[in-house]
Amino acid sequence: MDINFTAEEAAFRDEVRAFLKDKLPADISRKVKEHKRLGKEDTVRWQKILNEQGWLALHWPKEYGGTGWSPIQKHIFEEECAEAGAPTVLPFGVNMVAPVVIKFGTQEQKDYYLPRILKSEDWWCQGYSEPGAGSDLASLKTRAVREGDHYVVNGQKTWTTLGQHADMIFCLVRTDPEAKKQEGISFLLIDMNTPGITVRPLITLDGEHEVNEVFFDDVKVPVENLVGEENKGWTCAKYLLTFERTGIAGVGQSKAALAHLKQVAAQQISNGRPLIEDPHFRRRLADVEMELMSLEMTNLRTVAAAEAGGVPGAESSFLKIMGTELRQEITHLFRTAAGPYALPFLNEALHDDFDGNYVGPEFAASVSARYFNFRKLSIFGGSNEIQKNIISKMILGL
Numbered sequence: 001m002d003i004n005f006t007a008e009e010a011a012f013r014d015e016v017r018a019f020l021k022d023k024l025p026a027d028i029s030r031k032v033k034e035h036k037r038l039g040k041e042d043t044v045r046w047q048k049i050l051n052e053q054g055w056l057a058l059h060w061p062k063e064y065g066g067t068g069w070s071p072i073q074k075h076i077f078e079e080e081c082a083e084a085g086a087p088t089v090l091p092f093g094v095n096m097v098a099p100v101v102i103k104f105g106t107q108e109q110k111d112y113y114l115p116r117i118l119k120s121e122d123w124w125c126q127g128y129s130e131p132g133a134g135s136d137l138a139s140l141k142t143r144a145v146r147e148g149d150h151y152v153v154n155g156q157k158t159w160t161t162l163g164q165h166a167d168m169i170f171c172l173v174r175t176d177p178e179a180k181k182q183e184g185i186s187f188l189l190i191d192m193n194t195p196g197i198t199v200r201p202l203i204t205l206d207g208e209h210e211v212n213e214v215f216f217d218d219v220k221v222p223v224e225n226l227v228g229e230e231n232k233g234w235t236c237a238k239y240l241l242t243f244e245r246t247g248i249a250g251v252g253q254s255k256a257a258l259a260h261l262k263q264v265a266a267q268q269i270s271n272g273r274p275l276i277e278d279p280h281f282r283r284r285l286a287d288v289e290m291e292l293m294s295l296e297m298t299n300l301r302t303v304a305a306a307e308a309g310g311v312p313g314a315e316s317s318f319l320k321i322m323g324t325e326l327r328q329e330i331t332h333l334f335r336t337a338a339g340p341y342a343l344p345f346l347n348e349a350l351h352d353d354f355d356g357n358y359v360g361p362e363f364a365a366s367v368s369a370r371y372f373n374f375r376k377l378s379i380f381g382g383s384n385e386i387q388k389n390i391i392s393k394m395i396l397g398l
């Protein structure tokens with residue numbers, strides 16, 4: 001494998017860098033770099049800028065308004081965005097439901113939803129998990145019963161990320177309770193303003209309102225909101241998950257975080273010298289850096305395989321496990337660097353306009369919140385234990 005970029009790829013990287021320098025709003029990238037709280041309006045503002053450039057829909061074919069980029073171009077773009085401090089694009093519309101609509105949707109669904117997703121007119125959320133159906137997703141119980149020209153939906157979804165802002169939710173619902181688990185499921189698009197929907201917050205360990213429970217009580221959904229065939233929703237669900245796991249290694253984010261950590265460790269004094277000179281801390285930092293380099297190489301191998309026409313297989317599970325463990329370990333090192341200042345938690349300090357007093361150095365204000373928040377990384381997108389099951393079955397043949 002040649003790990004150097006070709007002249008065209010290097011030119012593309014320069015074009016992306018120039019765009020980010022010119023168009024990424026400084027206030028937004030400062031919030032990302034300083035780990036301040038981002039609002040819905042920050043995400044939407046950035047998505048609109050990307051869309052104006054034609055760079056929002058990385059995974060869509062060109063004919064629908066996508067970039068049509070190669071796997072290497074997407075990789076370069078994602079790395080540069082992470083380094084520049086661009087916010088993450090809300091994945092549920094553009095990266096999840098849209099590819100499903102493109103592959104399985106009717107012409108009317110494509111004509112209606114895709115332009116709205118590109119223009120960020122609808123905020124989407126994902127209604128897959130339920131209290132009794134997470135890793136074992138096919139056990140889901142939310143019921144949809146056909147009555148004339150609509151379905152009546154009853155049940156509950158949970159962990160619905162940013163559902164408090166959502167205009168639309170894509171849901172897996174059970175339409176045939178008699179069929180085998182995977183065979184009685186359908187994929188529905190539901191307007192969050194429909195009567196009978198209740199959204200309740202779940203507050204996470206860091207005190208944030210990021211996830212929700214969504215209840216459906218006799219919710220009427222027009223049949224034209226069914227994607228694909230009735231009872232064939234599992235095919236859509238699996239197809240969508242292949243997009244959920246793209247970019248899962250988070251190499252760019254880890255590189256940016258590690259660079260910040262080194263800066264911080266050079267400033268923090270421990271036993272009369274900069275923390276970065278402490279042999280124990282240096283060893284842990286070096287371990288993380290080496291792991292990150294090997295993750296990057298593995299990631300590049302999958303990008304190169306995809307460029308050559310391959311489809312990512314069980315190796316995505318390696319990327320998920322290594323990538324998330326590294327990101328969690330970096331948050332752990334940040335807490336170590338903050339020392340006792342990691343303890344006091346000032347929720348208000350995560351607001352961009354906070355002008356109160358910090359307890360200790362400014363960077364320390366967000367480290368515990370991030371440490372706790374990042375426990376989620378090894379749970380969502382298929383928990384790390386489930387990824388290990390995939391590796392043992394698909395790669396080790398156990």
Ligand SMILES: Cc1cc2nc3c(=O)[nH]c(=O)nc-3n(C[C@H](O)[C@H](O)[C@H](O)COP(=O)(O)OP(=O)(O)OC[C@H]3O[C@@H](n4cnc5c(N)ncnc54)[C@H](O)[C@@H]3O)c2cc1C
Nearest residue numbers: 126127128129133134135159160161376379380381383385
């Ligand atoms: C912050 C956050 C945001 C999320 N956002 C969304 C969202 O927007 N939409 C959505 O639909 N879902 C979302 N999820 C849900 C997520 O996909 C599930 O939490 C995940 O699939 C795990 O399911 P569970 O929580 O029901 O845990 P369970 O499946 O009950 O698992 C509990 C534990 O048992 C382990 N386990 C389970 N089965 C096995 C097995 N066969 N072998 C070995 N170990 C096993 C798991 O790894 C885990 O440690 C989110 C979750 C979190 C934490």
